[in-house]
Amino acid sequence: MSKSKVSAEWKKRVKSEYMRLRQVKRFKRVDEVKVAWARNLRIMSESIEAQDSENNERARKPFWPPPAPVPNHESLMKRAEVTYTDASGVVTTQQVPIRIINSVNPIPTMYTWAPTQKNFMVEDETVLHNIPYMGDEVLDQDGTFIEELIKNYDGKVHGDKEGGFIDDQLFVDPGACTDGFPDQGGGR
Structure with missing residues (x-):
């Protein structure tokens, strides 16, 4: 038909x-x-x-954390000292050995954390959403770049007509346009 x-x-x-x-x-x-x-x-x-x-x-x-075991060489360790004088004038001195704390990897900055139960596989993008502009001199030197790029995406570029699937005339009523400009949507 x-x-x-x-x-x-x-x-x-x-x-x-x-x-x-x-x-x-x-x-x-x-x-x-x-x-x-x-x-x-x-x-x-x-x-x-x-x-x-x-x-x-x-x-x-x-809950009290268990005390760290005292190493044998504690007397030889470098010490930190704090001196405190209270209101009555009594001076108190405290000394503790300096210990190195191992660094911890920081948690990445995120708004939320959501655990996932499995990995998700996604399909490769099959539509080229835009053709990159490389400059006229690049296109003059290598004219096959754009053709190869489109070929890698099976010729599907966003905005191109999908072949034979649906016709634009289906959406346009030819009797509704009286001024000759179909994008105006009707008479004056």
């Missing part, structure tokens, strides 16, 4: 069915996101509650 034999009624039916399918897909995606959000919120809340209950149990019992 050629394009010229397709009636306006069929075009409207196809258009309405296409829009209905897009809307169903959009609603389905929104529902999936809502379900995933609720599930993640529930899991995180349960995890926080478990940590809070564990911390509360630990907080109820007094």
